[in-house]
Structure formats: C-alpha cells, structure tokens
Amino acid sequence: RKEVEQDPGPFNVPEGATVAFNCTYSNSASQSFFWYRQDCRKEPKLLMSVYSSGNEDGRFTAQLNRASQYISLLIRDSKLSDSATYLCVVGGSGGSYIPTFGRGTSLIVHP
Amino acid sequence: DVKVTQSSRYLVKRTGEKVFLECVQDMDHENMFWYRQDPGLGLRLIYFSYDVKMKEKGDIPEGYSVSREKKERFSLILESASTNQTSMYLCASSRSIQDTDTQYFGPGTRLTVL
Numbered sequence: 105r106k107e108v109e110q111d112p113g114p115f116n117v118p119e120g121a122t123v124a125f126n127c128t129y130s131n132s133a134s135q136s137f138f139w140y141r142q143d144c145r146k147e148p149k150l151l152m153s154v155y156s157s158g159n160e161d162g163r164f165t166a167q168l169n170r171a172s173q174y175i176s177l178l179i180r181d182s183k184l185s186d187s188a189t190y191l192c193v194v195g196g197s198g199g200s201y202i203p204t205f206g207r208g209t210s211l212i213v214h215p
Numbered sequence: 216d217v218k219v220t221q222s223s224r225y226l227v228k229r230t231g232e233k234v235f236l237e238c239v240q241d242m243d244h245e246n247m248f249w250y251r252q253d254p255g256l257g258l259r260l261i262y263f264s265y266d267v268k269m270k271e272k273g274d275i276p277e278g279y280s281v282s283r284e285k286k287e288r289f290s291l292i293l294e295s296a297s298t299n300q301t302s303m304y305l306c307a308s309s310r311s312i313q314d315t316d317t318q319y320f321g322p323g324t325r326l327t328v329l
Contacts, residue, residue, distance in 0.1 A: 112255075138317070147305060147320035148258070191258070193318075202273070203318065207257035 107204070108194045114210035121182045125209045127192030128174045136195030137168055137175045141188045142208065148191055151177075182213045218242070219321035221306055227327045234293040236324050238306030246309045247289035248318065249273075249281060251302040258305065264289055296328045 110127045117123050129137075137154035152159065154166040154175050165178040175194075179186055192206035222237035240247065248263040250273075260273030262281040270281050278300060282290045289308075293300055306321040 147322050148318075149320070150317045153317075202260065202263065205258040207255070 108192055108206040110190075110192050110206035110209045112207060112209060114212050116212045116214065117182055119182055119184060119213055119215055121213075122178065122180045123182055123211065124176055124178045125190055125192075125211075126174050126176050127194075127206050127209075128172075129192075129194045129204075130173065131194070132170075132173060134194045136203075137166075138193040138195070138203070139164075139166055139175075139177050140191040140193055140205075142191055143188045148205075151190070179211075182211075184213050184215065187211055187213045219306060219308055219319050221304075221321040221324050223324050224322060225325050225327075227329065228293075228296050229329050230297060232293075232296050232328075234296050234326065234328075236291040236293075236304055236306075236326070238289045238291070238308075238321055239287050240289075240308040240319070241287065242308070242310070242319075243286065244308035244319075245286075245311050246316075247283065248307040248309075249279075249289065249291045250305045250307065251275070251300075252305055252323075253302050261291065296326075298328050300326065301328045302326060 108129045139151040140148040141151040142148040154168050158167040163180045167176045189208040189210050191208045193203045195203050219240045249261045250258045252258050259275050261279050264270045264283040280292045304324045307318040309316040309318045
C-alpha cells in the first residue's frame, strides 16, 4: 500500500480563523478518501468522506484533486472545540479494501 | 449506532507474559482490524480479518497473532509481550469489503509492558 502524507503541524490558530490542511497520496488508482478526527486520548471518528465534486458540511469543506493527488480540508470560523488531530485516509484500490491512514495534522484553536 | 468495544482501557503486563486484547462489534460487520498507534508514527495495521476464521497480515504483524472464531469478535494476542509493544491498540470494524466503507473504532487499549 502506498503512502499518505500530511503536515503534522501543529497549526495554531485563533478562534474564528479559517484553516486548511492538505494531504497527498501516491497511489493514483485510489478510489475513496476520508477525513477522520481524533481527539486527545480518544479513538478516530469519521469527519467526512471526500467526493470528486467536493463536499461541504457546515463549516467544513473537503476537496479532492486527482490530477495532483491531494485532498484538502478547510475549516471556517474555527471553534475551540475543533482542536484535534485530523487524519487523512485513502481507501483501497485494485481490489485492496485496506485504507491507508496519514499520520495526522494537529490543530490547536486558541481564544 | 455502531458500537465497537475493547476489553480493557488500560493494561499493564510484564515482559514475557501472554496478552489477550479483545474486540467486539455489534453491527454484523464483515471486516475487523487491529492497529497500534504510537506518537509520530500514526496508525499502523497489525492484522485484519474479512470473515470468520480468516486473517491477513498488515504492515507490522511480527510478535502478534489474531483469532476470529465469531463474526463479532476479533482478538489480538501477544504471545510473549516485550517492552517495544507498549502502545495504544485500536480495534476497528467496517461493514464490507467495499473500500468506501467507513471504519468504526473502539476506544482503544493503552498497553504498558514493563
């Protein structure tokens, strides 16, 4: 399985800021993409899937760029509660259904 | 809601002990996974199973074995625990072999091997 790379951060932003993370993947045949959120000392939980056309869920927008092989996550109007580690996950391809996790990007939102 | 439970949140064992970590999911999922998570290394796949009695090695299977006798239960076994196996162990499940399926994680077991 191929690599998934993320900037570990931390990204340190004030409340109300807009912040964006990118994640690059090396397997061009990958078919599915996700962002997971992991709070300190908790398990990862699905934040959102990433579709080819891009998708938005409230303050969160995810986009896929297949040509450059990266996905992005944009968080608008950051809240203190957004502080967490964001994991990029790339699904399998070519019959493999094992997702590959990035190492995560740490976000700290301060007052 | 899918629920994935793990037998212990915290576990302390001694070097050389045999350790069993249990994971149970209640949503009739086909796939189950064991990961370990270490600072700076992210989630690394140890073993996974796509059916009862079926198992496949992940990226770091050395020193571990698994058992899946029932669909809902996936056990991770450390035959002879070593200090380098001190880690957070996370179990996950997903519905089917479709790669678009979401993984659901248990709360994790923080294992310390002395």
